[in-house]
Each structure stands twice: as C-alpha cells, then as structure tokens.
Amino acid sequence: MRQLLRNINLTFILGAVLVFIVVQALISVGVLNAYWQGIIFWGAAITMVSLGLNLIYGFNGQFSLGQFGFYAIGAYASADITFRWVRSDPSALVVVIFGSLLTLVFMLGISAFLRRFYGVSTLTKFLFHFLATVLGFFLAVRFVNPAIGQAVYRALNGLPSGISQQIVFFLALVGGATLAGIVSYLFGIPVLELGSDYFGIATLGFTIIVKILLDNTDTLLPFPEMKGARGMVGIPKWTTWPWVFFSFMAILLVMRNLLHSSTGRAILSVREDERAAELVGIDTASSKILAFVIGSVFAGLAGGIRAHDLAFLHPTMFGFLPSFNPLIIIVFGGLGSMTGTIVTGFFWIFLLEGALRSLPAGFENWRFVIYPLVLLAMMLLRPQGMLGRYEIAFLRRPLPPLRVAKEAPPSPAVAPKAEEVAA
Amino acid sequence: MKGRPNNLSPEVEARPAVLEIEGLTHYFDSLRAVHDFSITIKEGELVGLIGPNGAGKTTVFNLITGVYRPTAGSIRYEGAQLVGLPSHEIIQMGIARTFQNIRLFANLTVLDNVLIAHHPHSGYGLTDAIFRSRRFREREKAMIERGQEFLEIFGLADRQNDIAGSLPYGLQRRLEIARALATQPRLLLLDEPAAGMNPQEIDQLMELIQFIRDRFHLTIFLVEHRMRLVMNICEWITVMDFGEIIARGKPEEVRGDPRVIEAYLGRQAIR
Numbered sequence: 051m052r053q054l055l056r057n058i059n060l061t062f063i064l065g066a067v068l069v070f071i072v073v074q075a076l077i078s079v080g081v082l083n084a085y086w087q088g089i090i091f092w093g094a095a096i097t098m099v100s101l102g103l104n105l106i107y108g109f110n111g112q113f114s115l116g117q118f119g120f121y122a123i124g125a126y127a128s129a130d131i132t133f134r135w136v137r138s139d140p141s142a143l144v145v146v147i148f149g150s151l152l153t154l155v156f157m158l159g160i161s162a163f164l165r166r167f168y169g170v171s172t173l174t175k176f177l178f179h180f181l182a183t184v185l186g187f188f189l190a191v192r193f194v195n196p197a198i199g200q201a202v203y204r205a206l207n208g209l210p211s212g213i214s215q216q217i218v219f220f221l222a223l224v225g226g227a228t229l230a231g232i233v234s235y236l237f238g239i240p241v242l243e244l245g246s247d248y249f250g251i252a253t254l255g256f257t258i259i260v261k262i263l264l265d266n267t268d269t270l271l272p273f274p275e276m277k278g279a280r281g282m283v284g285i286p287k288w289t290t291w292p293w294v295f296f297s298f299m300a301i302l303l304v305m306r307n308l309l310h311s312s313t314g315r316a317i318l319s320v321r322e323d324e325r326a327a328e329l330v331g332i333d334t335a336s337s338k339i340l341a342f343v344i345g346s347v348f349a350g351l352a353g354g355i356r357a358h359d360l361a362f363l364h365p366t367m368f369g370f371l372p373s374f375n376p377l378i379i380i381v382f383g384g385l386g387s388m389t390g391t392i393v394t395g396f397f398w399i400f401l402l403e404g405a406l407r408s409l410p411a412g413f414e415n416w417r418f419v420i421y422p423l424v425l426l427a428m429m430l431l432r433p434q435g436m437l438g439r440y441e442i443a444f445l446r447r448p449l450p451p452l453r454v455a456k457e458a459p460p461s462p463a464v465a466p467k468a469e470e471v472a473a
Numbered sequence: 474m475k476g477r478p479n480n481l482s483p484e485v486e487a488r489p490a491v492l493e494i495e496g497l498t499h500y501f502d503s504l505r506a507v508h509d510f511s512i513t514i515k516e517g518e519l520v521g522l523i524g525p526n527g528a529g530k531t532t533v534f535n536l537i538t539g540v541y542r543p544t545a546g547s548i549r550y551e552g553a554q555l556v557g558l559p560s561h562e563i564i565q566m567g568i569a570r571t572f573q574n575i576r577l578f579a580n581l582t583v584l585d586n587v588l589i590a591h592h593p594h595s596g597y598g599l600t601d602a603i604f605r606s607r608r609f610r611e612r613e614k615a616m617i618e619r620g621q622e623f624l625e626i627f628g629l630a631d632r633q634n635d636i637a638g639s640l641p642y643g644l645q646r647r648l649e650i651a652r653a654l655a656t657q658p659r660l661l662l663l664d665e666p667a668a669g670m671n672p673q674e675i676d677q678l679m680e681l682i683q684f685i686r687d688r689f690h691l692t693i694f695l696v697e698h699r700m701r702l703v704m705n706i707c708e709w710i711t712v713m714d715f716g717e718i719i720a721r722g723k724p725e726e727v728r729g730d731p732r733v734i735e736a737y738l739g740r741q742a743i744r
Contacts, residue, residue: 168558307604307605310602311597311613312588312597313592314602316589318581319578319581319589326577327589329564330564330569330655331564331590332592335559450584452633454625454631
C-alpha cells in the first residue's frame with residue numbers, strides 16, 4: 051500500500067474517486083441538500099473559471115479582466131441550446147455546434163493560407179478570421195439548420211429520453227465552451243499584441259460589452275428568450291454532481307498536461323520574459339493566444355455548468371463587480387498555482403455565502419467591507435498568495451533526476467526552495 | 474568583397490558567407506542609431522564589433538534578430554532576407570543571441586531554460602501533450618536527455634533543478650550561452666558576454682567561446698567592450714562610432730588606428 055501510494059498519479063486518481071463517491075453518497079442520502087449542492091457546484095464552476103484565468107495571468111502573464119465575459123458567453127449559449135431544446139426547437143443546438151465546426155474549419159484554412167505570407171498585419175488577420183466566423187454561422191443559420199435541424203431533433207428524440215437529455219446537455223456544454231473559445235480567439239488576435247496593462251483594460255472593456263449585450267439580448271440581439279435585463283428563466287436544471295466532477299477533472303487534467311509539456315514551458319517563458327522568449331525561438335504571439343483561448347474555453351464550460359445548476363441567468367451575475375472574483379481567487383491562492391486556485395475557489399464561495407448567512411440580520415452588506423479587508427490583510431501579510439507557487443505532487447511539474455551527483459551541495463536553505471517554486 | 478577587411482587569407486574568403494548586411498540604417502524617430510552599416514561574415518569566422526557606449530552596436534544585433542525593423546538596408550542570412558521576419562522565425566532559421574544584461578527565465582529551473590529553447594524542435598503537438606500520447610512520452614524523454622547533455626557540456630548538470638535566478642553571475646552567463654545554443658544555431662551573436670566579469674572570468678569565457686565554436690561549428694559575431702577579450706579571440710574587428718563604421722581590420726591593426734583611439738579616448742589622446 052505504501053509503495054502504491056508513492057505513485058503520485060495513482061494516489062491522485064484514488065483520491066479523486068474517493069471524493070466523487072463520498073460526495074455522491076452524501077447527496078444520495080440527503081446530507082448535502084439542494085442548498086449545499088448549489089454551493090459546491092458554484093464553487094466548482096468559479097474554480098474552473100479561475101483555473102482558466104490562472105492559465106492566462108498566473109502562468110502566461112497576461113493580465114485579463116475578460117474572464118467573466120467568456121463565462122457569460124458559455125452560460126448563455128449553452129442555456130439557450132437546452133432552453134430551446136426542451137421546447138422542441140433544435141435550432142440553437144444545430145447552429146452553435148455546426149456553426150462552430152464550420153468556423154473552425156474556415157479558420158484552419160485561413161490560418162494555413164495566411165501563413166504563406168510574411169508580415170500580415172494583425173488587423174488583416176483579425177478581419178479574415180472574423181469573416182470566417184460570420185460565414186460559418188451564417189451558413190449554419192441559413193442552410194444547415196433548415197436542412198438537418200428536424201432530422202437531428204428526431205434522431206436524438208428517438209433515443210430513450212434520459213440518454214438524449216445527457217447527449218444534448220453534453221453538446222450544450224461543448225457548444226458554449228467552443229463559442230467562448232472562438233470569441234476569445236477573435237478578440238485575442240488584435241488585443242494580445244498590446245502590452246500586459248493595455249490588454250487588461252481592453253479585456254475589461256470586453257466584459258462590459260458582453261454585459262451590455264446581455265442586458266439587451268431581446269432588443270439589440272435576436273434572442274427574446276434570454277429576456278434581456280429581466281433575466282433568463284426556464285433553463286432546465288440538468289447539472290448533477292457527475293457532470294460537475296467530470297468537467298472539473300477534465301479541465302484540471304488538460305491544464306496540468308498542457309503545463310507539463312513543451313508548450314507549457316513556452317507559455318511559462320512568456321510570463322518570465324517575453325522578449326527573451328521570442329529570441330530563443332518561441333512564437334510568443336501564438337503562445338499567448340493559445341493560453342488565452344484555452345483559459346476562455348474553461349470559463350465557457352464553467353458557464354454552462356453554472357447555468358444549468360441555477361436554471362436562471364441574469365446579466366448582473368456577469369457584471370463589473372463579480373467579474374473580479376476570479377482575479378481575487380487566483381491572487382489569493384497564488385498566481386501560478388493550480389492547487390491554490392482550487393483551494394481558494396471553494397473557500398471564496400464558502401466565504402461569500404458564509405458571511406451572508408452568519409452576519410446578523412441587517413448587517414449582510416458589511417460583507418462587502420469584510421472581503422476587501424481580507425484581501426488587504428492578505429496582500430500585506432502574504433503577497434505571494436496563500437500557497438505561493440506550491441502544488442500538490444500530482445500537479446507539480448516533475449523535476450527530472452540529476453544525471454550526475456551534486457558536486458558541492460548548495461546550502462540547505464536553497465534545496466527545498468527549488469522544489470517549491472518549480473511550478 | 475563588401476564589408477570585410479581586404480587582407481584576410483584567401484582560404485577564408487573562399488568560404489560561403491553566413492551573414493551579409495548591406496547599407497543597414499536605423500532611426501529612432503529622428504535619432505540616427507545606425508547608418509550605412511555593412512558587413513559580411515564567412516562561415517566559421519569569429520568577428521568582433523566594438524565601439525564606445527551608444528555607438529549602435531546592440532542596435533545592430535536587435536536589427537539582425539528582428540527586434541526592430543530597419544529603416545533601410547538588407548540583412549541576409551545564408552542567402553535569405555531577414556528584414557521583416559518576426560524574431561522567432563529568425564531564431565528558428567539558425568541564429569541565436571545572448572543579451573547584454575542577462576535575460577534568463579529567472580523563476581524557472583536551469584533545465585527548463587534550456588528546454589524552452591528546444592521547444593521548436595520538440596516534435597510533438599498540443600494534442601500529444603494533453604492526451605499523453607506515446608509520442609509525447611518518447612519525445613519529451615529525448616528532449617530532457619538532450620537538455621541534460623547540454624547542461625553537462627556547460628558544467629551545469631548538477632544545477633539542473635536549481636532556479637535559474639539563484640545561480641551565481643558567472644553561471645548565469647554560462648546558462649544564457651547554453652540556452653542560446655539549445656536553439657541549434659549556426660550563427661551565434663554574443664552581446665557583451667564579458668560585461669561585469671573580472672579578468673580571470675574573462676579568461677574562462679574566452680576558453681568557453683573557443684570551445685563552443687569548435688564543438689558546435691559556429692560562426693560567431695560578438696559585441697564587446699572589453700579589449701582583453703576582443704583582441705585575444707576575434708579574427709577581425711569592426712569599429713563603430715555614432716552609428717557608423719570607422720575602422721575595420723585585424724585586432725593589431727585596429728588597435729593602432731588613430732580614429733579608433735580618438736573614438737575611445739577623445740581627440741586629446743592622439744596629440
């Protein structure tokens with residue numbers, strides 16, 4: 051047993067399975083009621099969003115305030131898919147899935163085409179990709195949906211209802227995440243060229259634009275079912291513990307495997323010194339876009355999970371103030387630490403809810419004074435975040451064993467530190 | 474041949490040119506940083522570029538590696554035009570450089586610094602990494618072994634897992650050169666490699682430069698302030714002042730050139 055536990059991958063899988071079973075059992079016997087389930091699912095969703103932001107800011111060094119915009123896109127897109135589906139309208143599903151697929155194909159073609167020219171300006175590049183997106187979704191709305199919409203509906207409804215629901219939910223989550231990824235790609239092409247601070251401001255603008263559009267989904271945008279600033283009701287409540295758990299694990303594994311690879315090292319090098327990275331042959335522009343898109347996809351997926359847990363969406367959920375939550379979480383947990391983000395993500399939601407419940411009646415709004423004080427104290431006492439760059443063994447980047455013996459062992463103060471910071 | 478001293482041995486002149494710069498000119502707004510700079514470097518040569526502070530030496534390196542786009546002029550590497558290419562593509566074509574002030578990835582390990590420079594040769598993609606394919610495991614293992622071999626060559630093997638920023642200054646210089654060579658260059662640009670070193674360290678550095686030159690079959694172009702290094706190892710030297718070439722020739726010729734002495738020590742010194 052001891053020997054087995056030394057295998058960190060196995061230990062991690064065992065631990066994860068254990069968590070899954072315990073929570074599922076507690077839900078089944080009713081210890082975790084709907085309220086506590088909501089808290090856990092919310093914590094998981096916000097953690098997924100924060101992991102994405104940590105990839106963008108903590109690991110890639112690009113200060114972004116746009117994460118909640120992509121969270122909102124994922125939430126609304128996947129909610130629209132299932133909302134229409136349960137009302138016997140497959141159009142959203144077909145348009146999002148096939149529109150995204152067509153767009154991705156067009157974008158691949160355009161990237162390959164543009165690569166043959168040197169010195170293509172970013173705006174040209176953006177314009178081409180934007181046109182690809184417009185064309186992809188136009189074709190999906192105009193031709194694909196009328197042609198195969200009903201067939202898809204009948205085919206999926208032919209399955210037993212439980213299975214078809216799960217498939218539709220899966221496609222809705224994938225669709226929402228993909229849409230967030232496509233938008234982030236389009237947004238990232240011109241904006242990631244800006245330096246880090248300017249990029250932060252631009253992404254803040256993005257969140258605000260998304261919020262304004264969501265306020266006017268029924269007037270500016272052709273989505274009356276989203277009901278603009280009144281909030282979208284009637285989303286099926288399909289999020290269950292297994293969905294939360296497996297989405298979470300998928301994100302965690304993708305992020306870990308990405309960061310522990312050569313591409314991950316390239317992403318880290320951009321954070322360390324962008325100019326130096328460029329001058330050892332790293333394509334920093336692609337590296338930044340990659341991290342940004344993957345981080346946004348995480349946010350989009352989390353949005354879908356959250357939307358189908360709450361069964362209600364409102365633009366204020368994605369407004370200016372809440373959009374700082376992921377940033378607070380990753381700074382609090384430690385920039386560049388996945389473990390820190392996970393711990394703090396859940397902690398933050400428990401704190402938000404705990405303060406709401408435990409403060410005496412009439413004083414609830416004092417929690418908005420308490421949080422900043424907690425943050426201030428944190429920044430003063432432990433500016434590197436709760437866990438710094440510490441990672442649990444499974445998430446830590448492996449240090450290859452030395453091939454030679456250390457000649458002069460460094461002072462003991464240095465040796466453990468080297469492992470700790472190796473995130 | 475343009476941009477070369479005319480008294481070099483015919484054996485060297487017969488070799489193919491690696492770097493050919495012609496009429497390179499660069500302005501920062503209205504400030505002329507480099508004017509009509511030309512040089513041709515042949516395969517296997519070790520050439521120095523010297524000049525007083527602010528003469529435009531580092532700007533030349535930045536123009537070669539695509540950090541700035543020149544106002545005018547052409548830069549050819551093995552016959553291919555470099556002007557207009559992004560830096561990372563220039564590096565991937567086989568040019569590597571180090572920096573005047575060391576720019577390591579200070580929070581990453583020594584091995585990571587070298588592996589990052591290997592990234593364009595990693596041989597696996599994103600999907601391989603995410604799904605941990607067999608290709609990923611094999612290539613990653615091979616990559617780490619290569620990186621370790623590199624560190625062994627540079628005597629950094631026992632520091633492999635140390636944080637790069639925690640190394641002593643001399644080793645950081647060494648690591649920076651190792652990282653530059655990990656990009657698999659044929660032309661190496663060294664920007665003031667001896668900055669901040671004492672005479673003894675400079676001697677070690679000279680040995681290192683000679684060693685890597687033979688070991689990796691490099692052509693080396695270096696910018697330097699310290700005469701000790703330049704005079705001892707460079708085959709010929711170009712001298713810049715105020716963005717223009719004022720002299721070129723073998724070290725002993727340049728040393729006695731009144732224009733060079735004037736640029737370095739002022740007009741008073743010649744009288």
